[in-house]
Amino acid sequence: MSDPRPGLKPLARTRLYEQVAQQIMEWVRENGLTTGDRLLPERELATRLGVSRATVSQALVALEVIGVVAVRHGDGAVLTDASGAAKVLEALRAHAKRLPDIIDARDALETKIAALAATRRTDDDLAAIDGALDVMEADIDAGGRGVAGDEQFHAAITEAAHSSLLEKMMQQISELILETRIESLSQPGRPRDSLAAHRRIADAVRLGDPELAAAAMHHHVAQVSDVAILRD
Amino acid sequence: MSDPRPGLKPLARTRLYEQVAQQIMEWVRENGLTTGDRLLPERELATRLGVSRATVSQALVALEVIGVVAVRHGDGAVLTDASGAAKVLEALRAHAKRLPDIIDARDALETKIAALAATRRTDDDLAAIDGALDVMEADIDAGGRGVAGDEQFHAAITEAAHSSLLEKMMQQISELILETRIESLSQPGRPRDSLAAHRRIADAVRLGDPELAAAAMHHHVAQVSDVAILRD
DNA sequence: CAGACCTATTGGCTAGGCCACTAGTCCAGA
DNA sequence: TCTGGACTAGTGGCCTAGCCAATAGGTCTG
Incomplete structure (x- = not known):
């Protein structure tokens, strides 16, 4: 050599x-x-x-x-x-061009993630989730759409699930999701509804109820998707 | 550490x-x-x-x-x-590819896929699913473990969901599954039980009941995972 | 001052060794 | 017969010890 x-x-x-x-x-x-x-x-x-x-x-x-x-x-x-x-x-x-596909994938992942978060979240995770909600609320109060807080919230939930693989997969479709999220939040009156939905998810996670968390997340995703689909 | x-x-x-x-x-x-x-x-x-x-x-x-x-x-x-x-x-x-993470991800995707398959399956899809079950049964009758049919079945279900994104993600997961040899571990010495579980999923898909299909798939994944963890 | 020349420091790579894990084989006991 | 345990060979994981090669930065010399 x-x-x-x-x-x-x-x-x-x-x-x-x-x-x-x-x-x-x-x-x-x-x-x-x-x-x-x-x-x-x-x-x-x-x-x-x-x-x-x-x-x-x-x-x-x-x-x-x-x-x-x-x-x-x-x-x-x-x-x-x-x-x-x-x-x-x-x-x-x-x-990944078709929006419905994205929504399906998001539902699959986030529902499971919410359930896992409910069983695995630590107190720190919970604090992060609450922090995200605070950010979102403050932004909405100030007239914003709470996009940053929304993102932060889902990131916190994902983090709380403590599953690196699911986290990775969520990242893969996160940019795609962002588009639908922004569209949804731009609907008047939506941010408040969205905030409430997030609160329900957070509460379920706090209680440690996986089924409730999954249901809340599923409902949330469906709600958000409504708008996206209508506008598609 | x-x-x-x-x-x-x-x-x-x-x-x-x-x-x-x-x-x-x-x-x-x-x-x-x-x-x-x-x-x-x-x-x-x-x-x-x-x-x-x-x-x-x-x-x-x-x-x-x-x-x-x-x-x-x-x-x-x-x-x-x-x-x-x-x-x-x-x-x-x-x-680090941890086994539990893979199971979580698989559960997230396959459950959703089963639900979608129940609502979207065509008659052709159904035929493919039944065909896979036949292959599996024949193999088991011949003393095999029905691995090929098993794979075929899940592929058929995934196909029936008609979501290219979820399909891609499943492909990703299945690579990991193969790597960790879950597949071989997950054969519970009781191929008949596995076949029955697959039948329940197929029936739910045939009926067009998404919730039932999701539940059946979830049960199946949990069953398979149990064995893998127990035998480790 | 400029250039050549040291030299300490750092990575590149080798050699040899012990331990842990895996899978296969074989044998004893149920 | 079949199951389960012990044994064994082969493999990767990691370590210790050491020498060689490249770099940077100083010092010496013209």
Whole structure:
């Protein structure tokens, strides 16, 4: 592993683990490995590539972060679907044009999130939720539409559900949701109704009643969607 | 290094480097470091965090791959995107792929999907669903576990919901499900029971009763998840 | 003052080792 | 027969110790 030409190469700075990772992927491609197939053991990769095991390990970390492989203690490194989260997200956006779809997805996620929040919320979570409601109310009192507080509220509820996966999925569709949310709140008289609906959700979460929370959230989403659909 | 949610357990296996990366980014945020600032030397990080330098190096590789730091030989590791600090934590957390989270998400999506399928299914959809049940039953009669039919069934239900967004999200989830091998674990040695549960869902969809369908699906997911957790 | 030359500091990588986990095998007991 | 436990081989996880290479910043010299 010696640099062939020490003379002129200012930017050739590649880490060894990058080359190793590249070679591994090349090997995978050449041998036509697919999802679920197991890579060679670290020790063998190390000897075959003429590097130390630590470097191979770094390469696997890189591949793992990228999402190409999953390294399993005591078992080995297996290939996972090469279509990373980025591609999924893109596909998501491409398919997400229809508003009703967005509403369906939002209902699915937020209803469950509300139920989970009711059972898992900590006191801190509750404080955050109440804080969001205060922000929303203050804004509405001042003549605003409470958009910021609305967003903050849903973020707080999501946080209180303590489920990273659901949180991630909510983020994926959050921008899409924002549009419908703004439209809804721009209807006269809506902000007050919306605030009340949020209060009902918050109360259910406070009580720790998952079914009530889910029902309240479902009602809220349906209410908001009404307007969006009418205007569609 | 405390898990925020103790009650639920086992799959929390995180690599040390992930924790190290999280702590580094946390430290960055606490000290208000921004783009261009230099991190502590690897050796010092190692001693401060009580891990080996190799592990710190792995963490830096991960952060480098994500794109938040650039490691410069002889100089140090500098932040390239301080704004990404929050995202990193979340990405790493998401990478932990905890089983309970996946179950939560699956429940959220499939319940809604079942309800939608009940209201939107066409006759063709229904035929596909019944076909999947037939496949499952035949397989079980032949001594199999009906895995293929099971997959087919859920795909048919998802199809019947006619929501491309939810479908995409389910695809995302199913990848995770496969990775954590829930599928294999979730075969409760009693394929007949599983078949019966599927029948109940199909019947509710046939009747066009969204609430019943949702309830049946929820029960099914809960049943499957129970087994997975118990057997772990 | 400008340039060459040290030198401390830092990352890059290796070597070797021990431990923990996984899966398969085999054997004893119900 | 079948279940469950012990054993074993193979694997990744992480550590210790060390040397090499690059960088930055000082100091020395002309």
